[in-house]
Amino acid sequence: xxxxxxxxxxxxxxxxxxxxxxxxxxxxxxxxxxxxxxxxxxxxxxxxxxxxxxxxxxxxxxxxxxxxxxxxxxxxxxxxxxxxxxxxxxxxxxxxxxxxxxxxxxxxxxxxxxxxxxxxxxxxxxxxxxxxxxxxxxxxxxxxxxxxxxxxxxxxxxxxxxxxxxxxxxxxxxxxxxxxxxxxxxxxxxxxxxxxxxxxxxxxxxxxxxxxxxxxxxxxxxxxxxxxxxxxxxxxxxxxxxxxxxxxxxxxxxxxxxxxxxxxxxxxxxxxxxxxxxxxxxxxxxxxxxxxxxxxxxxxxxxxxxxxxxxxxxxxxxxxxxxxxxxxxxxxxxxxxxxxxxxxxxxxxxxxxxxxxxxxxxxxxxxxxxxxxxxxxxxxxxxxxxxxxxxxxxxxxxxxxxxxxxxxxxxxxxxxxxxxxxxxxxxxxxxxxxxxxxxxxxxxxxxxxxxxxxxxxxxxxxxxxxxxxxxxxxxxxxxxxxxxxxxxxxxxxxxxxx
Amino acid sequence: xxxxxxxxxxxxxxxxxxxxxxxxxxxxxxxxxxxxxxxxxxxxxxxxxxxxxxxxxxxxxxxxxxxxxxxxxxxxxxxxxxxxxxxxxxxxxxxxxxxxxxxxxxxxxxxxxxxxxxxxxxxxxxxxxxxxxxxxxxxxxxxxxxxxxxxxxxxxxxxxxxxxxxxxxxxxxxxxxxxxxxxxxxxxxxxxxxxxxxxxxxxxxxxxxxxxxxxxxxxxxxxxxxxxxxxxxxxxxxxxxxxxxxxxxxxxxxxxxxxxxxxxxxxxxxxxxxxxxxxxxxxxxxxxxxxxxxxxxxxxxxxxxxxxx
Numbered sequence: 001x002x003x004x005x006x007x008x009x010x011x012x013x014x015x016x017x018x019x020x021x022x023x024x025x026x027x028x029x030x031x032x033x034x035x036x037x038x039x040x041x042x043x044x045x046x047x048x049x050x051x052x053x054x055x056x057x058x059x060x061x062x063x064x065x066x067x068x069x070x071x072x073x074x075x076x077x078x079x080x081x082x083x084x085x086x087x088x089x090x091x092x093x094x095x096x097x098x099x100x101x102x103x104x105x106x107x108x109x110x111x112x113x114x115x116x117x118x119x120x121x122x123x124x125x126x127x128x129x130x131x132x133x134x135x136x137x138x139x140x141x142x143x144x145x146x147x148x149x150x151x152x153x154x155x156x157x158x159x160x161x162x163x164x165x166x167x168x169x170x171x172x173x174x175x176x177x178x179x180x181x182x183x184x185x186x187x188x189x190x191x192x193x194x195x196x197x198x199x200x201x202x203x204x205x206x207x208x209x210x211x212x213x214x215x216x217x218x219x220x221x222x223x224x225x226x227x228x229x230x231x232x233x234x235x236x237x238x239x240x241x242x243x244x245x246x247x248x249x250x251x252x253x254x255x256x257x258x259x260x261x262x263x264x265x266x267x268x269x270x271x272x273x274x275x276x277x278x279x280x281x282x283x284x285x286x287x288x289x290x291x292x293x294x295x296x297x298x299x300x301x302x303x304x305x306x307x308x309x310x311x312x313x314x315x316x317x318x319x320x321x322x323x324x325x326x327x328x329x330x331x332x333x334x335x336x337x338x339x340x341x342x343x344x345x346x347x348x349x350x351x352x353x354x355x356x357x358x359x360x361x362x363x364x365x366x367x368x369x370x371x372x373x374x375x376x377x378x379x380x381x382x383x384x385x386x387x388x389x390x391x392x393x394x395x396x397x398x399x400x401x402x403x404x405x406x407x408x409x410x411x412x413x414x415x416x417x418x419x420x421x422x423x424x425x426x427x428x429x430x431x432x433x434x435x436x437x438x439x440x441x442x443x444x445x446x447x448x449x450x451x452x453x454x455x456x457x458x459x460x461x462x463x464x465x466x467x468x469x470x471x472x473x474x475x476x477x478x479x480x481x482x483x484x485x486x487x488x489x490x491x492x493x494x495x496x497x498x
Numbered sequence: 499x500x501x502x503x504x505x506x507x508x509x510x511x512x513x514x515x516x517x518x519x520x521x522x523x524x525x526x527x528x529x530x531x532x533x534x535x536x537x538x539x540x541x542x543x544x545x546x547x548x549x550x551x552x553x554x555x556x557x558x559x560x561x562x563x564x565x566x567x568x569x570x571x572x573x574x575x576x577x578x579x580x581x582x583x584x585x586x587x588x589x590x591x592x593x594x595x596x597x598x599x600x601x602x603x604x605x606x607x608x609x610x611x612x613x614x615x616x617x618x619x620x621x622x623x624x625x626x627x628x629x630x631x632x633x634x635x636x637x638x639x640x641x642x643x644x645x646x647x648x649x650x651x652x653x654x655x656x657x658x659x660x661x662x663x664x665x666x667x668x669x670x671x672x673x674x675x676x677x678x679x680x681x682x683x684x685x686x687x688x689x690x691x692x693x694x695x696x697x698x699x700x701x702x703x704x705x706x707x708x709x710x711x712x713x714x715x716x717x718x719x720x721x722x723x724x725x726x727x728x729x730x731x732x733x734x735x736x737x738x739x740x741x742x743x744x745x746x747x748x749x750x751x752x753x754x755x756x757x758x759x760x761x762x763x764x765x766x767x768x769x770x771x772x773x774x775x776x777x778x779x780x781x782x783x784x785x786x787x788x789x790x791x792x793x794x795x796x797x798x799x800x801x802x803x804x805x806x807x
Contacts (some may be wrong), residue, residue, distance in 0.1 A: 017599035
C-alpha cells in the first residue's frame with residue numbers, strides 16, 4: 001500500500017460515520033444538488049437583471065453594496081430554510097425509526113449530533129462557496145470592499161450554523177409529531193427574525209464601514225462578545241441535543257449541567273473583566289440576571305426529570321467523598337432542583353462578593369436592582385416548580401406522569417401572572433393608571449419585581465412560598481437523597497458475575 | 499458461550515411488562531421466543547440488546563451483564579429489530595458500510611467483512627440498489643447482514659419472518675440454520691409457530707410478562723403432562739367404539755371425527771397400549787392406532803390464554 005493510499009485509508013477510518021453517511025446521502029439524493037443549482041440560477045439571474053437594468057454604474061457608488069445585499073438576502077433565505085429543514089427532518093425521521101440501531105453499535109450520541117451538524121455545515125460551506133464568486137463580483141460594482149464581503153459572509157455562516165443547531169435540537173426532542181411541528185413553526189419565526197436581523201445588521205455595518213474598523217477594538221470588542229455568545233449558544237444547544245437523543249437509561253443531565261456550569265463560570269469571569277475595564281457593573285448585572293433566568297427555567301425542567309435512577313446510572317455514583325458533589329450533577333429531579341438552587345445562590349453571592357470587594361465594580365449600573373431580580377426570579381422559580389410538584393403528587397398522580405410536571409408549573413405560572421392581574425384590574429378599574437396601582441395583587445407574578453414600592457413584599461412572599469412548598473416536598477427530596485448511592489452487588493437480584 | 503436471563507423485571511409505571519423471568523440457552527441453539535402480543539417479548543429482547551435497562555434482575559451474555567457492562571455486552575449481540583431499514587438515498591452497500599464504520603471496523607478489514615456478509619446473505623447482486631427500492635424480504639436480509647457485521651456470537655431477532663413471502667421465509671430459515679451451525683446462539687421471536695418449530699431446538703413461552711415454560715422443544719412436548727391425543731381408525735361403526743372407549747379407564751374423552759375417533763388419554767405409553775389391547779379383546783377391528791405428538795403450536799395454545807395487561 002502506497003503512503004498516499006495508506007494516509008487516505010487512515011483519514012477515511014478517522015471520519016465520523018454519520019458525516020460519511022450524511023454526505024453520501026446528500027450526494028445521492030437530488031434535493032441538495034437541485035437546491036444548489038436553483039440558488040446559483042437565482043443568484044445569476046438577480047445579478048444579471050441588476051446589471052442590465054442598473055443604468056450608469058460609473059456615477060453610482062453604492063451599486064456593489066446594493067447588489068451584495070440582494071444576493072445575501074437570497075443566500076440567507078435559502079440557507080435559513082433549506083439547510084436546517086433538510087437536517088432536522090432527516091434526523092427527526094431517523095430518531096423515530098432507526099436510532100436504536102445506532103445505540104447497539106459503538107457510536108456515541110455526541111458523535112451522532114456532531115456528525116449531523118458537521119455534515120449540515122459542510123453543505124452550507126458548499127452553498128456559500130458556490131455563491132462567493134457572485135458576492136465577490138459586487139466589489140467591481142463599487143460601494144463595498146472585500147474585507148466587508150468576507151466578514152459579512154462569515155457572520156452569516158455563523159447565523160446559519162446556529163439555526164442548524166437549533167433545528168437539530170428540535171429534531172432530537174422525544175416529542176410527538178404534532179408537538180414537533182408546533183415547535184418547528186416557532187423556530188421558523190425565530191429564523192425569520194434572524195434573517196431580518198442579519199440583513200439589517202449587514203446593511204448597517206456596510207453603511208458605517210467594516211474594512212476601516214478591522215484594526216480597532218471598536219470592531220473586535222463587540223465581535224468577540226458576539227462570537228462568545230454564539231459559541232455558548234451552540235455549545236448549549238449541542239449539549240441539550242445530545243441529552244435528548246441519549247437513551248432514557250443514560251445519565252442525560254450530567255453533560256448539560258457540567259456544560260452550563262462551565263459556561264456560567266467563563267461568562268461570569270468575562271463579565272467581571274468587562275465591568276472592571278469599563279468601570280461599569282452593567283455587564284456583571286446582566287450576567288447575573290440572565291444566569292438566574294436560565295436556572296429558574298431549569299427548575300421547571302428538573303422537576304420533570306426521573307425520580308428513580310436506573311441501575312446503569314446508579315452504578316456510576318461515586319462511593320467516596322465525591323458522592324455529595326455528584327448528587328448535583330447526576331440525572332434526577334431532586335438533583336436538578338438542588339443544582340439549579342445552588343447555581344442561583346452562587347450567582348447572587350458571587351455578584352454581591354465581587355461588587356463588595358472592588359470599588360471599580362461598584363461603579364455605574366445598579367447592582368442593588370439586579371440583586372432583587374436575581375433573588376426574586378430564583379425564589380419564584382422554586383416556588384412554582386415545588387407547587388407544581390405538590391399538585392402532581394397529591395392531586396394529579398393518577399393522570400399525569402412526572403415528566404409532565406413542567407406543564408403544571410407553566411400553567412400555574414400563567415395563572416399566577418394573569419388571574420391576579422385581571423382581578424386587580426377589574427376591582428381597581430377606576431383607579432388603575434399603572435401596574436403599581438394594583439401592586440398588591442401581583443404577589444404571584446415574578447415579572448412584577450420591577451415595581452419598586454412592592455419589591456420587599458414580593459421577596460417576602462416568594463421566600464415564604466418557596467420555603468413552604470419545599471418543606472411540603474421534603475419527604476420527596478429525602479427519598480431521592482437516600483436512594484442516591486451506588487448499589488451493592490446484593491441489591492441486584494440474581495446477578496451472576498463471571 | 500451462554501445467555502442467562504436472571505429474574506428479569508421491567509415495569510412501565512404499574513404495568514409489569516416483564517415479570518421475573520429466567521431462562522438460559524447456549525451457543526449453537528436456535529430458541530423460539532413465543533407469546534401473544536404484549537407478552538413482553540420485544541421488551542426482553544431490547545434489554546438483551548442493551549437498548550433498555552431492566553427494573554430489576556439481569557441478563558448475562560457470556561457472563562457479561564447487560565446492566566453493568568452494556569458497552570461490552572453489545573459487542574457480543576447482533577440485534578435485528580422488527581422495523582426494516584428505511585434510510586433514503588442510500589444503497590445496500592453504503593448502508594452496510596455505514597454500520598461497519600459505526601461498529602469501528604476499519605480499513606481493508608471493513609471492505610472484506612462487508613464483501614463476506616454480502617456474499618453470505620446473497621446481497622452481492624443488489625449491493626448498489628437503493629434501500630427504498632427493495633422488497634420486504636430483501637430488506638430483512640439487509641437487516642440480518644447489518645446485525646452480522648461485527649460477527650456477534652449472539653443474534654436476537656424480533657419477528658424477522660413477519661410479512662415475508664414463503665420463498666423469503668425459506669431463505670431466512672436456511673440462513674439461520676447455517677448461523678446456528680456456525681455456533682451462534684439465536685433468540686428469535688415469531689408468531690408463525692410452525693416456522694419456529696422447523697428451525698428452533700428450544701422455546702421460551704411467556705404471557706403477560708411471566709414465563710410459562712422454557713427448554714428444548716422435545717422436553718416441552720414430553721413434559722406436556724401425561725395427557726396424550728390418540729387417533730383411532732376402525733372397521734365398523736364409530737359409535738360402538740366411542741361407547742366402549744368412554745367406559746375404559748384413563749380415557750378422558752372420545753369424539754368421532756371424519757371416520758376416525760380422537761381420544762384424550764391421561765397416562766403413559768403403557769396406558770395407551772392397555773387401551774389398544776382392551777379394544778381388540780372387545781372385538782373392535784382396529785386399522786390404525788396413532789399417538790399424536792404435540793407441536794409448538796399445541797403447547798402454545800394450551801399454555802397461553804391470549805390475555806394482555
